[in-house]
Amino acid sequence: MKPAPFAYAKARSLEETVALLGEHGDGAKLLAGGQSLIATLNMRLSAPSLLIDINGLRDLAGISQRDGMVQIGALTRHAEVERSEVAAKHAPLIAQAMPHIGHPAIRNRGTFGGSVAFADPAAELPACVLALGGELDITGAKGKRSVKADAFFKGLFETALGPQDVLTAIRVPAATAHSRFGFAELARRHGDYALVGLAASARADGKGLADVRLAYFGVDSTALRARKAEAALAAGSLDKAVEALDGDLDPPDDLQGSSKLKKHLAGVLLRRVAAQLSEARS
Amino acid sequence: MSERMVEIALTVNGEPVSERVDARKTLVDFLREDLSLTGSHVGCEHGVCGACTVRVDGLVVRGCLMLVAQCDGARVETIEGVSDAGEIADLQAAFTQRNALQCGFCTPGMLLTAQELLLRGGAPSREVIREHLSGNYCRCTGYHAIVDAVESVAKARAGDGQ
Numbered sequence: 551m552k553p554a555p556f557a558y559a560k561a562r563s564l565e566e567t568v569a570l571l572g573e574h575g576d577g578a579k580l581l582a583g584g585q586s587l588i589a590t591l592n593m594r595l596s597a598p599s600l601l602i603d604i605n606g607l608r609d610l611a612g613i614s615q616r617d618g619m620v621q622i623g624a625l626t627r628h629a630e631v632e633r634s635e636v637a638a639k640h641a642p643l644i645a646q647a648m649p650h651i652g653h654p655a656i657r658n659r660g661t662f663g664g665s666v667a668f669a670d671p672a673a674e675l676p677a678c679v680l681a682l683g684g685e686l687d688i689t690g691a692k693g694k695r696s697v698k699a700d701a702f703f704k705g706l707f708e709t710a711l712g713p714q715d716v717l718t719a720i721r722v723p724a725a726t727a728h729s730r731f732g733f734a735e736l737a738r739r740h741g742d743y744a745l746v747g748l749a750a751s752a753r754a755d756g757k758g759l760a761d762v763r764l765a766y767f768g769v770d771s772t773a774l775r776a777r778k779a780e781a782a783l784a785a786g787s788l789d790k791a792v793e794a795l796d797g798d799l800d801p802p803d804d805l806q807g808s809s810k811l812k813k814h815l816a817g818v819l820l821r822r823v824a825a826q827l828s829e830a831r832s
Numbered sequence: 833m834s835e836r837m838v839e840i841a842l843t844v845n846g847e848p849v850s851e852r853v854d855a856r857k858t859l860v861d862f863l864r865e866d867l868s869l870t871g872s873h874v875g876c877e878h879g880v881c882g883a884c885t886v887r888v889d890g891l892v893v894r895g896c897l898m899l900v901a902q903c904d905g906a907r908v909e910t911i912e913g914v915s916d917a918g919e920i921a922d923l924q925a926a927f928t929q930r931n932a933l934q935c936g937f938c939t940p941g942m943l944l945t946a947q948e949l950l951l952r953g954g955a956p957s958r959e960v961i962r963e964h965l966s967g968n969y970c971r972c973t974g975y976h977a978i979v980d981a982v983e984s985v986a987k988a989r990a991g992d993g994q
Contacts, residue, residue, distance in 0.1 A: 551877060557836050558855035558901045581902075588858070588897045589878035601855070603902060629891075653967020655945065656879065658891040659898065741966045 553591035557600045564610070564689055564716060567602055571714040572691055574600045580716065581605070582625060582664035585656050610663070610718055615640045619685075619721045624663020628652070631662055640724040643682060643731040643751060647674040650733075653741040666702075667717045669709050672743040672768040674735065676703055680773045681731075681749040681765035684722040690715040706771035728754045732823030735768075736815055738806075744768040745806050746815040750823045758786050759827055764820070769801040769812055779820065788824050792817040840904040844869070845913025853900050860884040860895030863910055871911035871940045875969070882968030885941035886910050892948045911940035920947050922988065926981040934972035941968050946982045955990045958983060 561567040571578050577599035581587060590596045604610070610625040613636045620641040622631065631637050632648040651657055651665070651674055665675040666686065679686070684699045691714045702710045711717060725731070735747030747767045752759040762780040767773050776798035782791035801812035841850040844867060853862060858877075863869040863886065875883035877896045884895035887909040914920055920943055926932070933939045942965065949956060949964040956964070961982045962975070970978060 552858075552861070553856040555836055555854075555856055558838050558899070559835075560904075581899075584899070584902075585879060585894070585897050588899065591856070592858070592877045592896065601899075605902065649963070653882070654948065654964055655882065655885060655892045655894050655967055656897075659893050739966065740963060 551592055551594055553588075554594055554597040556591075556598050558603065559600060560603045560606055562606065564607060564718070567604055567607070567716055568689060568691060568714055570600070570602050571716070576713055578602055580667075582667075583627065583660035584664075585652065585660040586664070586668050586670065604716070613637055615724055618724050620644075620724050622662050622720045622722075624661060624667070624717045624719055626662045628657035628660045628662065628665075629654070632657060641682070641722055642725055643733060643749060644675070644678050644722070646731065646733045647678050647749060650674050650735055650737075650741070650744070650747075656741075662720060663717045666720055667709060667711055669703055669707055669772055670743070671706060671770060671772050672747070673773075674733075674744070674747060674749065674767065677747060677749040677765040677767040677773040678733075679720055679722065680775060681751045681763045682722040683751070683763060684720055686710070686717060687719040687721065688715050689718050694718075696721075700775075703772045708772070730754055730759065730827045730829075732826035734819045734822045734826075736819065746801075746812050746819060748816070748819040748823050750827060752783075752827050759784055762827075764823075766799065766816060768806075769799050769816060774799070776816075776820075783824060783827075788821065791824070792820050795820065838901040838904070840901060842903045842906045842908055844908045845910060845916070855899065855901050857900050858896050859886065859888070859893075859898045859900045859903055859908070862900035863895065863908070869910050869912050871915075873937055873940065875937070880967075880969070881938075882941045882945065883938055885944045885968065887914070887944060887948075892945055911944060914944060914947070923947060923950070923981070923985050926985045927978070930977045930981040930984070932973060932977040932981040933970075938968055938970045938972075942970065942978060946978075946985075950982070950986055950989060953990070955983075955986045961986075 579598040581601045581603045611623045613634045638645045680699045686697045686702050697710045730752045732750040735744040737744045749765045752762040762784045764776045778794035778798045779791040782794045801809045803809050860872050873883035875881035879894045879897045886895045961979050
């Protein structure tokens with residue numbers, strides 16, 4: 551199918567973008583990489599009156615490390631993150647997730663911020679940002695603010711972003727010698743959205759783990775922390791952590807699989823990811 | 833400044849093109865309908881099949897997931913340009929020799945996607961080739977012959993010291 555008609559504006563600045571969003575209200579949508587948005591336009595699942603193309607705002611792209619945080623500009627393309635030495639060294643969980651996102655042609659266009667802001671429940675990056683306890687930098691009508699990942703993802707395609715807000719950057723704590731990470735997903739075809747996936751971080755504490763954060767994707771309306779399993783894993787029992795998932799997750803049946811199947815797979819992934827968390831980083 | 837019609841100037845296969853286009857027109861529809869470059873195919877129209885693959889500023893992208901309005905100032909290359917330039921003559925020959933196509937619908941996208949991997953040099957493993965082509969559907973060949981063709985070209989090019 552073809553998109554319904556819309557107007558197109560090329561934003562020249564962040565201020566202009568916020569102003570245009572204010573002027574056009576809910577009818578306006580931001581166009582970043584477009585790898586989800588244009589598909590929904592083609593399918594007529596959405597029909598905005600105005601697309602605001604922010605691809606020219608190059609200040610919003612790039613990866614840097616400063617003050618113990620890795621900052622990823624919202625417009626940074628997936629392919630750029632995938633090749634980034636800063637990401638590989640200081641945000642290895644994100645580097646590990648990157649090859650799972652779409653396919654090469656999608657990663658050439660799709661943006662980090664776009665994926666986080668769109669908040670598809672089966673997408674990798676919202677779960678990674680949640681697992682890392684990241685922060686989201688937002689510019690809106692009232693200026694700049696920062697929201698923690700735990701308060702950012704609210705529901706199905708719903709985030710803390712208001713109608714006049716632009717996500718400008720994502721910040722995650724830089725890895726230290728004690729940081730441990732794990733990532734695994736099951737998809738029907740490599741690069742497809744996950745049936746179930748898990749991104750995790752922890753801090754090595756003697757022989758055990760502390761500050762365990764398990765962020766599942768593909769099991770609920772948004773990326774979701776399995777807090778009971780986190781506590782069990784930090785207490786040292788993988789078996790109890792897998793059992794605890796029963797209380798943490800209530801995946802809906804969908805076209806991809808039954809609730810029962812997804813719960814089972816969540817446990818399988820937890821065992822794989824727990825093994826990664828227990829390994830020392832090289 | 834926001835309009836349903838947009839003025840754009842770009843190059844397509846090296847030739848300058850200036851047009852007034854519908855903002856909602858995708859890049860692949862523009863290439864096919866306005867420029868009669870029908871080598872880029874329209875399959876699923878939501879980014880899954882890869883038949884519409886083209887190069888924009890040197891990177892392989894989905895022609896159905898980019899608006900032509902976004903291509904103002906861009907350098908667009910299609911299978912017509914890349915094959916006429918002789919850039920992938922060896923890859924095309926390998927596809928023929930190895931029966932890496934039957935109906936041909938996916939072939940332009942396959943060739944451009946494979947060429948992106950081949951341009952990185954070296955001899956990628958079959959697993960890496962499969963991963964790189966994972967976003968391009970072929971409903972005829974079962975992929976083995978395609979991977980064979982790409983692998984043979986990678987080895988030949990690496991052997992030539994290119």
